[in-house]
Structure formats: C-alpha cells, structure tokens
Amino acid sequence: MPGNIPNTRTIKVDLVARVEGEGALHVTVQDNTVKDVELRIFEPPRFFEAFLQGRHINEVPDIVARICGICPVAYQMSAVHALESIAGVNIKGPLRDLRRLLYCAEWIESHTLHIYMLHAPDFLGFESGLEMAKVHADIVKRGLRLKKIGNHLLTLLGGRSVHPVSVKVGGFSKVPTKAELSNLKDELSWAREAAIETVKWVAGFEFNDPEQDYTFIALRSQHEYPMNEGHVVSNKGLDISPSEFEHHFPEAQVPYSHALQCTLNGSSYLTGPLARLHLNAVHLPTIAKQVLQDIGHKLPWKRGSKSIIARSIEVLFAIEEAIRIINSHDSPPTPAIPVPLQAGIGMAVTEAPRGILYHRYQVSEDGTVQEAKIIPPTSQNQKRIEDDLRSFLPQVLHLSNKEAAIGCEKIIRSYDPCISCATHFLKLDVERLQDHKG
C-alpha cells in the first residue's frame, strides 16, 4: 500500500442481500483523488406503491406498516394523515395525542436500538453490539431496557409490537384505557433518568469526521417538537407546506441505484435527528434543553457522527413527551372519527425516526387508491451520504482498502439508513487497476 498505490484504485463494499433491501458502496480513486462515490440502494417502498393501487383506503395503514419492521408507525402516520386530508379531516384532541404517543414509542425503540447496538460500537472500537456487550454489559442492559419501554408503548397502542394493527384512517380500531397508560409511569420515570445518562454517555465520544455545510430539512410546527405535522423547513430559508413537497424535492434515477435520489435545488440535504434538532431545539422540553446545555456541545453541529447525540436527545424528548401525554390524557369518546369517502389527492409528511417521510395518494370517490407515492428518508439522505463520503475519503486514502471501507461504513451508519444491515456486515473486495492513460 503506501509506496505501492496504483494510480487507480477501486474501494468496493459488496452487495449484501437482505429481505428488506440491499446496499453497496463503490468508490473509484484516481491519482489519489476520489473520482466516484456511488451508494447503491435497493429499497422496498417502490413495490408497495404498486401494491397500493386498487386497494381501499381502509386497507392502506395495514399494508404500509409492512414496508419497514422498525418504523411501521411512520408509514402508517404519513398514510392516514394524507388520506384524511382528502376529506379535510384533521384529528384533534385525545386521538391526536395518542398518535403522537405511538410515534414516541417508535422513536424510543428505533433510536435506542441504533444508539446502543449499532452506532456506539463504532465510537468505542467494537466490531458489533454483541462484542460491546461483553465489556459493557450494564450499559447494553440499560439500552435494552429503554428499548423495551418503547416496545411496551407500541404494543399497548398498536395492538402488537411488530407491524402494529390498530391504526386506521380516522383514529384507532382500539385505544388503551387511561389505567393501562398510567401503568407505564414508573417505568417511564426510570427511562427519563436512563435517557439523560445516555445523552451524557454518547456526548463523551470522539467526533472527528469532516465538518460539513449541511442543508437540514425537517418539519417544524409552531408549538411542539415535530412528529405528525408541520411545515417542511430548512436552515437555509425553505418553508413550504407538505403539499408542495414534490415541487421542491424532485426525485431522479441514478443508474447505479434502485432508490431514486431526492435533491433540493440540485443539491443534497440531510433529514433525520440532526436536522430535526437544529430546526426545532426551541421546542424541546426544559429537561432536554438543560441536558443539551450541560453536555457542552453547542449547536450547530457540523459532523454527521454527532447524530448519535441528536438521537439520544430525541429519546429523552420522546420519553418526556410520553409522560406529558399520559399525565394529561383523557380517553377519546370514540377510538376513531368518521372520514367520509371522497375523490381527491392527499399529501402528508411526518417525521420517521430517520427523517421526513412523504406520502401522496390519489383516491377515487369510492375510496379506491388510484396512485400512491412514497418517499422514504433513506433515499432522501442517499446523496448526502455520498457527499459525506466524498469529503471523508481523502482522510483514509493512505490506508488499506479494508480499513478505508471500515471508515466509510461508520459514515454511512451515522445516518441509520435502512441498509444498516448491509453496512454492518460488509464483505470487502479490493480491486486495483492500472491507469492506462498513464
């Protein structure tokens, strides 16, 4: 390697086939300069758009819940809000609170798993969460107990822990009783302290990936940290309603990936916890603001790796929000309100754990879906991940391809992409080519 680097080298992270999707990384380096960075993703939502055609709107929440095993609530939420908007229905009061509570459950579960089992090992020098557990058993136990609380909440509200079934257009098929929710208070009180410890723990990690000039995109609402509704805003002046999303965020096919790439004004952008935090820190609960101040990492953060702190702050927020909702909750008079069938087009954006999730449905007057469009966060972050890698690679070009690829994986993992399965267990091929141009 050093002293023996050919003019052109290819750093490849080979395809790992998974049920949920496939991802690979292909980097071409010429004369010690990064030429091409291609993140190749195959994502399942494309197929679901076709499955949804011809289905009744009442079937949509159950179908889209199957798109992702870890964030089914996000898919259900974007779907029901889009479909309800066609009839001009806006869910308010206790039902709105319960939807927000359900989203809290998903954020807690999804974020905690990523922080503890997938991302922290990168900072602490372990190959995997399993290896980390051998040395830091108590910390991992704390993470799993936190995750379990999300799981409890999800089961209570969603009817079961995987692919929840209770969400429907207009509300829920069944809602938990006030007593059932109150039973969670003690565990949530423990979780609040554990979440604070988590923030302090991850804030002590080292962050040395290159600084970026990120364009952050997230929802923003006037009075609360965003989950189910709000305007789509950026840190650079964008402020649009969800119905305008496709005008500003065109999707384009790139030859090497099945996932369409979303851009804003032709450039990449970042969606997810880092973006949400920067655009909504003002709406964090007092306790989270205090912890954010205590850890001494002053916003703005320009390193993608700091997403682990953002994620941990959001776990604390979600727990605090769950406690607030449970304490103030009154059972809704009915688990759902009627949503009249109506022809039209409805769009919605909600905040999935990994970032904004856009849905659009065109529906006929008998409630049949004519067309569906789904833009998940991972395909939106795809180009931004490539840009991060492009700026990171010069730091590792002196290393072997294997070591360079490990560094690239860490950059990718900061985004918690749905292809983290592929990026965590990479089979590496090294290809070295001579530059025939001399």
Added chain:
Amino acid sequence: MKPIRIIGIGNAFAGDDAVGTLLVRRLDFDHSETVEIVEAGLSGLSLLDIMEGAETVILIDAIHSNQAPGTIHRLEIPRDLEILHTHAWGSKSPSTHSFGLGESLTLGATLGTLPPTVVVFGIEIRDTTLGENPSSEVHQALDDLTIHIQNEVEALTCMNSNS
C-alpha cells in the same frame, strides 16, 4: 407469569421460513395456566423481552445447514449457541431490521438474561420464496415436530403440577 413459553419465529409469508409460526398455530394444550404460546414473527432483539420471566422457553425456527430439508435439530442454549449462530435462518445480520435468533440469544447469554432452560427446535428448510407455501418436506417435519413438542410439553407440565 406462565412458566413455559413456546415461541414460533419466522415470516408466515416466506415459504419454509414460516415453520416456527405455523407450528405454534397447531399447538393446543390443556394446561393454559402454565403454557403460553407466542407468534414472534421477525422480532429480533425483542425476543429477549418475549422470553423474560419464563422458566422454560421452547423456540421453533428455520435452520439452514445444508442437511436434508425437513431435518429436525434440537439445540440447547447456551450449549449449542455456536451452531445456532452459524445456521439459524436470517442470522449474521445484526441490523436495525433484524438481529437474528443466534445474535439475540448470544446477547441474552452474554448479559445473563436468558431463562434457565432454552431449547431451540430448528427445521431444515429448502425454499423461502415470498408468497410460496412451505415445501412438502417441511410440512412432514411440522407434523412430526408438533407431536414431539406437544408430548414434551405435556410431560413438563405434568412434572410441574406434581412438584
């Protein structure tokens, strides 16, 4: 908390991968106060939560170790963790989407949170095509294993009620 928990794992819509789920749907016990049956789907790490509090856990899942389809393996955990780690269907992929059975049980063993007795019955599978029914070999194994587990658990519950 019921002392015996029987947990079926697998995607009910993915051919032979459905074995665990299909098997627990066939089970029927008179001892409902001591035996709990759970369809765990693709629950990954949540499996540790699902097992929590039980004395004895019996897990049923697909195994892929290049033996004849329908072959039934009986693995005791933690003794046979390595075998499970290598051959459990869907293992080797610690991702947001799926911590496999091997990884989940290894983590539980590392943290010391597994129930006192954990047994995995693995059925050797052939085809996991989405939308397909299980193969004939796996169907036969399902018949055999259902009777076996039914008997084994009946014996356990008798021991429990006599003790």
